[in-house]
Amino acid sequence: MPELPEVETVLNGLKNNISNNSKVKEIIIRFPKLRWDIPEKELQRNIINQEILDITRRGKYLLFKFKTGTMLIHLGMSGVLKLLQLENGKITEPAKHDHVDIILDNGAFLRLNDPRRFGCVLWTSENVSNHKLLNSLGPEPLTSDFNFEYLKNKLKHKNIGIKKFIMDSKNVVGAGNIYAQESLFLSKIHPEKLAKDLTDIEIKALVKNIKRILEKAIKAGGTTLKDYKNSEGKPGYFQQELLVYGRANQNCYNCEGIIKEIKISGRTTSYCDICQK
């Protein structure tokens, strides 16, 4: 479910509520078969009684740093990571799809719920940026590494539609199906326009709008369509500002046109064929 703004919102909630020297007391894995098996023994060995030294994000991966390595959590399409309070020192009754609890020594615990189980919980002892899931990721869109020169160079000779291109995390992380559509609408670029055919003006607009849309969405606490909640169990509000996503057959906000809907690689894609060329 979550795209970058949702993961960022979860991250901020965790950082604000987990103090620097919180230790893990216990990890409970009720259902280890997520996208990959959760490495229970390795986690038990490496995080129990260990401090969470830092929590960061790379793309849509949440990274929990410990002394001997890093725990990676990805929420997939339907994952929710909540920070809950123990009641009388005990965890609350788990609900369906509450696959993992990580109990801290400060009276709180993390609970991962993921109905579709496309998410993952992994462990690595190596430098996490060398991990195979992270080492070929493109730049973070909200940093200066993602800029006109980078994108122009990367788009060269690419014979794929621009929407597919920006949704590929090897090119830039964080632009999922919602925000890819929104940023293309703002940039007036047709989602199927070949990446190599974008003009300099379009490339500049796209860089600017990807940043803008993600920043706005983070400020709004992410987008809640169905079931997304942040770490405090609260929804986001960016869905109120969506311009094309989910608006097929409705009026374009920018012209007299009607929003069209197509499939791109199996993903529903909305755009205005008058505004977006």
Next chain:
DNA sequence: AGTATCTCCTGCGTGC
């Protein structure tokens, strides 16, 4: 190599 398609899963809304 670059590009396209397949795949993992459950839950929900729709239409018959």
Next chain:
DNA sequence: TGCACGCAGGAGATAC
């Protein structure tokens, strides 16, 4: 009310 079907915030794996 029941059931089949399609679709859903991802992205690695596999196949051309």
